Amino acid sequence: MPLLAVGTLAYDDVYTPYGEVKMIEAGSCSYIAMAATQFVEPVQLVSVIGGDYNDDFLADLRRRGADLEGVEVIADGKSFFWSGRYHDDMMGRDTLDTQLNVLADFDPKVPQSYRATDYIMLGNLTPAVQARVIDQLDGRPKLIALDTMNFWMDIALDDLKAVLQRIDILIINDEEARQLSGELSLLTAAAKIVAMGPEILIIKKGEHGALLFKEDEVFSAPALLLAKVVDPTGAGDTFAGGLMGYLAATDDISFENLKRAVIYGSAMASFVVEDFGTRRMQGLDRGQIDERVQRFVRLMNVAL
Amino acid sequence: MPLLAVGTLAYDDVYTPYGEVKMIEAGSCSYIAMAATQFVEPVQLVSVIGGDYNDDFLADLRRRGADLEGVEVIADGKSFFWSGRYHDDMMGRDTLDTQLNVLADFDPKVPQSYRATDYIMLGNLTPAVQARVIDQLDGRPKLIALDTMNFWMDIALDDLKAVLQRIDILIINDEEARQLSGELSLLTAAAKIVAMGPEILIIKKGEHGALLFKEDEVFSAPALLLAKVVDPTGAGDTFAGGLMGYLAATDDISFENLKRAVIYGSAMASFVVEDFGTRRMQGLDRGQIDERVQRFVRLMNVAL
Numbered sequence: 146m147p148l149l150a151v152g153t154l155a156y157d158d159v160y161t162p163y164g165e166v167k168m169i170e171a172g173s174c175s176y177i178a179m180a181a182t183q184f185v186e187p188v189q190l191v192s193v194i195g196g197d198y199n200d201d202f203l204a205d206l207r208r209r210g211a212d213l214e215g216v217e218v219i220a221d222g223k224s225f226f227w228s229g230r231y232h233d234d235m236m237g238r239d240t241l242d243t244q245l246n247v248l249a250d251f252d253p254k255v256p257q258s259y260r261a262t263d264y265i266m267l268g269n270l271t272p273a274v275q276a277r278v279i280d281q282l283d284g285r286p287k288l289i290a291l292d293t294m295n296f297w298m299d300i301a302l303d304d305l306k307a308v309l310q311r312i313d314i315l316i317i318n319d320e321e322a323r324q325l326s327g328e329l330s331l332l333t334a335a336a337k338i339v340a341m342g343p344e345i346l347i348i349k350k351g352e353h354g355a356l357l358f359k360e361d362e363v364f365s366a367p368a369l370l371l372a373k374v375v376d377p378t379g380a381g382d383t384f385a386g387g388l389m390g391y392l393a394a395t396d397d398i399s400f401e402n403l404k405r406a407v408i409y410g411s412a413m414a415s416f417v418v419e420d421f422g423t424r425r426m427q428g429l430d431r432g433q434i435d436e437r438v439q440r441f442v443r444l445m446n447v448a449l
Numbered sequence: 450m451p452l453l454a455v456g457t458l459a460y461d462d463v464y465t466p467y468g469e470v471k472m473i474e475a476g477s478c479s480y481i482a483m484a485a486t487q488f489v490e491p492v493q494l495v496s497v498i499g500g501d502y503n504d505d506f507l508a509d510l511r512r513r514g515a516d517l518e519g520v521e522v523i524a525d526g527k528s529f530f531w532s533g534r535y536h537d538d539m540m541g542r543d544t545l546d547t548q549l550n551v552l553a554d555f556d557p558k559v560p561q562s563y564r565a566t567d568y569i570m571l572g573n574l575t576p577a578v579q580a581r582v583i584d585q586l587d588g589r590p591k592l593i594a595l596d597t598m599n600f601w602m603d604i605a606l607d608d609l610k611a612v613l614q615r616i617d618i619l620i621i622n623d624e625e626a627r628q629l630s631g632e633l634s635l636l637t638a639a640a641k642i643v644a645m646g647p648e649i650l651i652i653k654k655g656e657h658g659a660l661l662f663k664e665d666e667v668f669s670a671p672a673l674l675l676a677k678v679v680d681p682t683g684a685g686d687t688f689a690g691g692l693m694g695y696l697a698a699t700d701d702i703s704f705e706n707l708k709r710a711v712i713y714g715s716a717m718a719s720f721v722v723e724d725f726g727t728r729r730m731q732g733l734d735r736g737q738i739d740e741r742v743q744r745f746v747r748l749m750n751v752a753l
Contacts, residue, residue, distance in 0.1 A: 234633055329538055331656075332674040352635075353657035356674070365748045367669035370636040370660070404751040438753055444669045445749045447708040449742055 147212075148393040149259050149286075150177045151191040151278050152268025152382070153248060154198060154216065158228035159421060161235065163375045169422035170202040172225060173268030173292070176382035178211045179426040180413040181266070181390030183434060186210025188390070189259040191278060193251045195222035205427075214256045222247035235374050255281035263287040264393035266385055267312070269294050272304035279311050288398055290314040291343070292385055295321050310342035313398075316385050318349045331356060332363075345403065347388070349381055357407050364404045367444050369415040369437070376421045380414045383426070387413030412437040451516075452697040453563050454481045455495040455582045456572025456686070457552060458502060458520065462532035463725060465539070467679045473726035474506040476529060477572030477596070480686035482515045483730040484717040485570070485694030487738060490514025492694070493563045495582060497555045499526035509731075518560045526551035539678050559585040567591040568697035570689055571616070573598050576608035583615050592702055594618040594693055595647070596685065599625050614646035617702075620689050622653045635660060636667075651692070651711065653685060661711050668708045671748050673719040673741070680725045684718045687730070691717030716741040 152173030159166050174192045181188045189212040196218065207213055223246040231238045251274060260283040267275040269292045279289065289312040297305050298321065309315065315338060319331060325341075326334035335346050335358040346358040350368075357364040388410030395402055412434055419425045459476030463469060478496045485492045493516040500522065511517055527550040535542045555578060564587040571579040573596045583593065593616040601609050602625065613619065619642060623635060629645075630638035639650050639662040650662040654672070661668040692714030699706055716738055723729045 330674070330676050330678075332676050335674075350657065353654065354669070354671075363674060363748055364751065365658070365671035365674075366751075367658075367671070367749075370634070370667060370669075372634050372636050374634075401752065405753055408751060408753060442751075442753050444667055445671075445751070447668065447670075447712060447746075447749070448705065449709055449712060449746050 146185065146264055146393045146396045147187050147189055147259075147262050148181050148185055148264045148266060148389055149189045149191065149255070149262040150174055150181065150266040150268060150386070150389075151253055151275065152177060152266075152270065153225050154192045154194045155225040155227055157226070157378060157422065158241070159376055159378055160230040161376050162231065162233050163373070164421070166421040170199055171227070171379060171422050173379075173382040175202075175206070175423055176379035176417065177266055177268060177386035177389070178206050179209070179423045180383045180386030180410075180417070181393070182206075182210040183387070183413070183429065183431060184390035184394040184409070187212040189215060189256075189262060191215035191253045191255055191259070193217045193219065193247045193253075195224040195247045196220040198224045212259075215254065215259055217254060219247045229378070231377065235377060253278050253281075264389055265289040266389045267291040268382060268385070272297055272301050272308045276304070276308045276311065279308070288313050288392060290316060290385065290389055292316045292381065293321070295324050298324050306341060312343050314345040314347060315343040316347045316349065316381070316388075318351070318381070322346075322348045347407065349384060351380075355384070355407055355411060357403055359400050359403065362400050364400075364407065366404075366407045366411050367441065368411065369440060369444065371415065371418065374418045377418050379423065380418050383417040384410040384414040386410075408438055408441050409434070412441060450489065450568055450697040450700045451491050451493055451566050452485050452489055452568045452570060452693055453493045453495065453559070453566040454478055454485065454570040454572060454690070454693075455557055455579065456481060456574065457529050458496045458498045459529040459531055461530070461682060461726065462545070463680055463682055464534040465680050466535065466537050467677070468725070470680075470725040474503055475531070475683060475726050477683075477686040479506075479510070479727055480683035480721065481570055481572060481690035481693070482510050483513070483727045484687045484690030484714075484721070485697070486510075486514040487691070487717070487733065487735060488694035488698040488713070491516040493519060493560075493566060495519035495557045495559055495563070497521045497523065497551050497557075499528040499551045500524040502528045516563075519558065519563055521558060523551045533682070535681065539681060557582050557585075567700075568693055569593040570693040571595040572686060572689070576601055576605050576612045580608070580612045580615065583612070592617050592696060594620060594689065596620045596689055597625070599628050602628050610645060616647050618649040618651060619647040620651045620653065620685070620692075622655070622685070626650075626652045649707065653688060655684075659688070659711055659715060661707055663704050663707065666704050668704075668711065670708075670711045670715050671745065672715065673744060673748065675719065675722065678722045681722050682725075683727065684722050687721040688714040688718040690714075712742055712745050713738070716745060
C-alpha cells in the first residue's frame with residue numbers, strides 16, 4: 146500500500162552541543178520519506194521547494210522509493226529555511242531564524258495518481274493547508290494521520306479543530322496534548338482529544354517514550370536509552386514516518402498492529418537523533434531496524 | 450523472608466489542589482511498611498517517635514505484620530513533622546515547615562532479633578545514619594536497598610558515597626541520578642552510579658515510570674495513567690516498600706524477578722497517590738494489587 150505524505154522540504158542550520166550543520170536537507174517530508182521508505186513504496190510526497198533545492202538529495206529520495214510528482218518546484222523561489230540552537234541539556238531549543246520563502250504561499254496540489262491512496266500522513270503545517278489536502282482525496286482513505294504543534298493551537302485553533310474531525314490518528318507531544326485539552330492528566334487529556342475527532346491518539350514523550358490510545362485501550366512504549374543525542378531535529382517526523390510506513394506496509398490498523406507500528410516508529414526516531422539531519426537514516430537497512438526493535442522488546446519484556 | 454526497614458514515622462500536613470490533611474501519619478517507614486506487609490511479614494521497623502505518636506496507627510501497623518521492636522519511643526519528645534504544599538500542576542511542591550524533633554538525634558538501634566535479616570530497606574535519611582544500621586547487621590545480608598535524595602548529595606556527598614559502596618540497590622529519581630553522576634544521559638548516569646558501588650540501580654521517573662539497571666541489562670517499567678493524583682507524598686517510599694516486600698517474599702534476586710518487583714512496586718505507588726497519607730493502602734488486598742499488576746502488563750504488552 147502506498148503512503149501519501151504532506152509536509153516541508155527545507156534547509157536547516159542546526160547548532161547542538163555536539164556540533165553544527167548549515168543548509169542541511171531537512172523538513173518533515175524528508176524525515177517522513179526517509180523513515181517510511183524503509184517499509185513501503187511509493188511514498189508519495191506533496192510539498193513545495195525553490196529552485197535552490199539540492200537535486201542529489203531529491204534523486205536519493207526517489208531512489209529510495211519516494212514519488213516526487215507532488216513536489217512543486219518554484220524555480221525562482223527559495224526553499225523554506227529554519228535555524229535553531231539546542232540548549233546544553235538538549236531539552237529545549239531556541240529558533241534563531243525562520244524564512245518561509247516558497248512555503249508562505251504553499252497550496253498543496255495532490256496529483257491524480259495519489260488521490261486514491263489509503264494511508265495519509267499530514268505533516269505539521271497550517272491546519273487549513275492540511276485540510277486542503279484531504280479535500281483533494283478521492284473518497285475516504287483508510288487512515289489519515291495528522292501532526293500539529295502548539296503554535297497552531299495558539300493562532301488557528303478553530304481550523305485545527307475542524308481538521309481534527311476529518312482524521313483518524315493525531316500525533317502530538319505531551320505538552321501539546323495538555324494545551325489542546327486543557328487537562329493535566331494525560332488520561333483525561335486523551336479522552337477529551339479523542340472526543341474532538343481522532344479515534345486514535347499518540348502522545349510522544351521524547352526520552353520517556355510514547356503513549357497510544359484507542360477506545361479503552363492504552364499502550365505505553367518506552368524510549369530507548371541513548372548515551373548521546375546528537376541532533377533531536379526531525380525525531381517526531383521520523384517517528385510518524387516509521388509508524389505510517391509500517392502501517393501502510395502491513396495494511397492492518399488493529400490495536401495490536403498499531404502497537405507494533407509505535408515501536409517501529411520509536412526505533413526509527415532512535416536512529417535519526419544519532420546524527421544531524423537525515424544522515425543516520427541514509428545507511429540504514431531493515432536488518433538494523435529489526436535488531437533495534439528487538440532492543441525495545443527486551444527493554445519492556447517481563448513475565449507476570 | 451523478613452524485611453528490615455529503616456526510616457521515619459512522621460506527622461505531615463499536606464496541601465494539594467484536591468484538599469488538605471493535618472497531622473496525618475506518614476514518613477518513609479509508614480509507607481514502606483504499609484506496602485511491604487502486603488507481601489511479607491514481619492517487616493521489622495527501625496525508627497524513632499515521640500510520646501505523641503498515634504497508638505492506633507502503630508497497632509494497625511503491628512496487626513498488618515510490622516514488628517515495632519526497633520521503634521524507639523522518646524516519651525517526652527515530639528515526632529518528626531513535615532508540611533508541604535503541592536503546586537497546581539502537582540509537578541512540584543514547596544516545603545512549608547520541617548521540625549526534626551526526635552529525628553534530630555536519631556541513633557538507630559537494630560534489635561538482636563533483626564540482625565540476621567537478609568533483605569534491608571534503608572529509607573531516605575542522613576547517609577551516616579544509614580551506615581550505622583549496616584554496621585549493626587550480622588554478616589552480609591542478601592540485599593541492601595537504599596533511598597536517598599539530592600539534599601544529601603549537596604551536604605553529605607562523601608558519607609553518601611561511602612554508604613553506596615556497602616549496598617546492592619540504589620533507588621533514586623531521574624533528577625537525583627543526573628546530579629549524582631553529573632551526566633545528562635540516564636544511560637551514562639547509570640554506568641557511573643553503578644561504578645560507585647550498587648550493582649543494581651533503579652531510577653524513578655514519576656509519571657513516566659521507572660528504569661531498572663543491572664550489568665548490561667535495562668528494563669523500562671511504565672507508570673499507570675491516573676486520572677487524578679490526590680497526594681503524591683510517599684509514592685517513592687511505597688514503591689520501595691512494594692519492591693523490597695516482593696523481593697523478600699519471593700527470595701529471588703534474578704533480573705527477571707527484579708523486573709517483576711519493579712512492577713509490584715509501581716502498582717503499590719499507583720494506589721498510594723489516590724488518597725492522602727497511607728489511607729488508600731489501608732483497605733487494599735492482594736487481589737486488587739494483582740489486578741493492578743495486570744493493568745501494567747496490558748499497558749506494555751506487544752507481540753513483535
